[in-house]
Amino acid sequence: MTKSFIFFSMLYLSGVSGVNIIDGTVAVPHSRPYIAFLIITKERQLEMCGGFLIYPNVILTAAHCKGKAITVILGAHYHSKNEKSQQRIPVQKMITHEAYNDMTLENDIMILKLQFNATITKEVKTIRLPSEDDHFGPGTTCLVAGWGLTSFPGNSSNVLREVGTCYVSEDWPFVFQGDSGGPLVCPGRNNIPTAVGIVSYMNRENCEDSHGSDMYVNVPAYLKWIKSKIGVSCSG
Structure with a gap:
């Protein structure tokens, strides 16, 4: 059975809390046109x-x-x-x-x-959706972007922010609330940006909780x- 969720755990150097982008960087304007x-x-x-x-x-x-x-x-x-x-x-x-x-x-x-x-x-x-030719293994560098919280507690961002993530590894960035529904983007076939996941929710008490996990809807499971x-x- 195809898994409907992709799981993430916390990455200390930069996090996502978009459901929000915590400690992320301001995106280059219009570099994520999707x-x-x-x-x-x-x-x-x-x-x-x-x-x-x-x-x-x-x-x-x-x-x-x-x-x-x-x-x-x-x-x-x-x-x-x-x-x-x-x-x-x-x-x-x-x-x-x-x-x-x-x-x-x-x-x-x-x-x-x-x-x-x-x-x-x-x-x-x-943005492109995945196909059967795409393979996203451990160490694949992915990205999440959004206008969510920039600190916890705090206000949402007026400017688009982003953070890099490492796919299917022990260390993941995390999401919080505010940018639910945004894409998890990984390089697909020929390194074309591909929407692999959808930000769903964060399973942790707060942004400092390193034991929780974040959940992204697994887009390939829903292509049909x-x-x-x-x-x-x-x-x-």
Whole structure:
């Protein structure tokens, strides 16, 4: 059976807490053009999540980021500023996995269909999904980026931050809250950036807890599901 989660443990030198980027670095502006900032309307409040563009009209994110309405911001570096590169697109349809469990966060994956296609520019691009030709073994250098907390406790970041991770090793960076739904990106075939995971949740008491683990939705396990919902081939 294909595993639905990828597990991480803490990396001391630099961490992710995006569900947030703790001790990460500011990303080179627009160097991660697939990253999406989601503004989620709940019953009584607004929340934020991350996501990533896989087709001009399709965003992939975590199911627990669902709300009454979602607006997607693409092409952002400072999400709170009105940058010329930004594209704001309302979500037309939210498709959560049929077996999603909001208690255990099992099958924590959601497809967002946009009201209209994003315009592909140098600041807004899609990211490749994995294929059978991709192999991500121990020591593979991966990356997580987002606008989550920069310290614990603390405020979220207005600017996109990122941190490198080491795939399937004893030491992993960690995530917290705020950038759920963002991608875990690893070099795929021909070193093309590939969305291998989706930030789901952190299983630790706080950012100093080195015994907890972080969980990312294992994207390869859901390729057939994604294809069935959007009606096209998903792997690059």
